[in-house]
Amino acid sequence: MAKRVLKHAILGLLRKQDMSGYDITAEFTKEISQFWSAKHSQIYTELKKLLDEKLIEQYIEISGVKLERKMYKLTEEGKKELAQWLMHPEQIPETEKDTFALKVYFIQYIPEEKILPLFQDQLDQREQKLSELKSRYQLIFAQREEKMGLAADELGHYLVLTKAISREESYVDWLKKSIRFIRQKR
Amino acid sequence: MAKRVLKHAILGLLRKQDMSGYDITAEFTKEISQFWSAKHSQIYTELKKLLDEKLIEQYIEISGVKLERKMYKLTEEGKKELAQWLMHPEQIPETEKDTFALKVYFIQYIPEEKILPLFQDQLDQREQKLSELKSRYQLIFAQREEKMGLAADELGHYLVLTKAISREESYVDWLKKSIRFIRQKR
DNA sequence: TTGTACATGTAATTCGTTACATGATTAT
């Protein structure tokens, strides 16, 4: 009994508009990449499976003279499947994999003088990411939130962007606290 | 060029003391499970690979009359490999997979009346987890942090537990804010 | 004309889970 998350992620993307495998791959480099992504090789394979399952249909669009874009469109079955998946609550996972946290668990085996640089590197990366996310937020949602509301099709985007920001803020806070704790403890 | 995280997680666990595959499997249900875990089938397979690579050695311990426990011990090579991995900083991943957040991205396709129950379910689960983590913290680290310091071999444990708590607090905060935002917006 | 982006696929391999399979030890 597998979870088939990618399957439903693709159905979700196609729910808004017909897309090619290339388009779907591109979507997975945008906002949603904070929470799910896949390489084109996996996407093209998954699209074939979804065709088999009759959750999507294919048609061809010509770009330029002869380049065939294979466009995919949700079937009624596909819409139903997506709705079912979206409405069905799931157990939260016991494990949320994080290599840095795993290394920190083994901190006693890291030479004293390498510890703070490791934390500092992680902090730099996380702050960089946080600042990018905040820029995006400013660009898209600042002002609007209060004045006019959001359009219905922007709510999901808004919520996941605030989620990503919240996650990175929490990461940065913990890193800063940890750095202080390690410094003070020496 | 794979990352072999499990490989290094096992080396890390064996750094403290010799263990069997069964013991390692059990460790992955404790604190560290918040950030990494694996099933016994994968662990036994990985242990064979590590033997091949001469990063660990095997010896037999008898439990009771004839039950053979296969114990594993780091080699010098294994210690070096672990130290290298621990000291080497890595790029943070672009994607931290989260099925709930993915569903939220598609919130516009969830029937209005199902949205808040979904968030409430997630909130209940996250608060439950947070409360378990805080209990563990109380049990193990409360009081100590300030009075006496931590033993060297407790620092990693302390930091990852505070990390897990921070992560879940952030999740809960975002869920509460989102619920308010969705309510207010109706 | 040349490089970048568009566009689609397969193959090989690794990582991870579930299912299958077996047996010993210990506590009730």
Add this chain to the structure above:
DNA sequence: ATAATCATGTAACGAATTACATGTACAA
């Protein structure tokens, strides 16, 4: 006795990445 836990493994499958492979369109 018998159930729970200890203990180790393989097989099958699914999920995911990397590498291989090819060709078109468009802008500088």
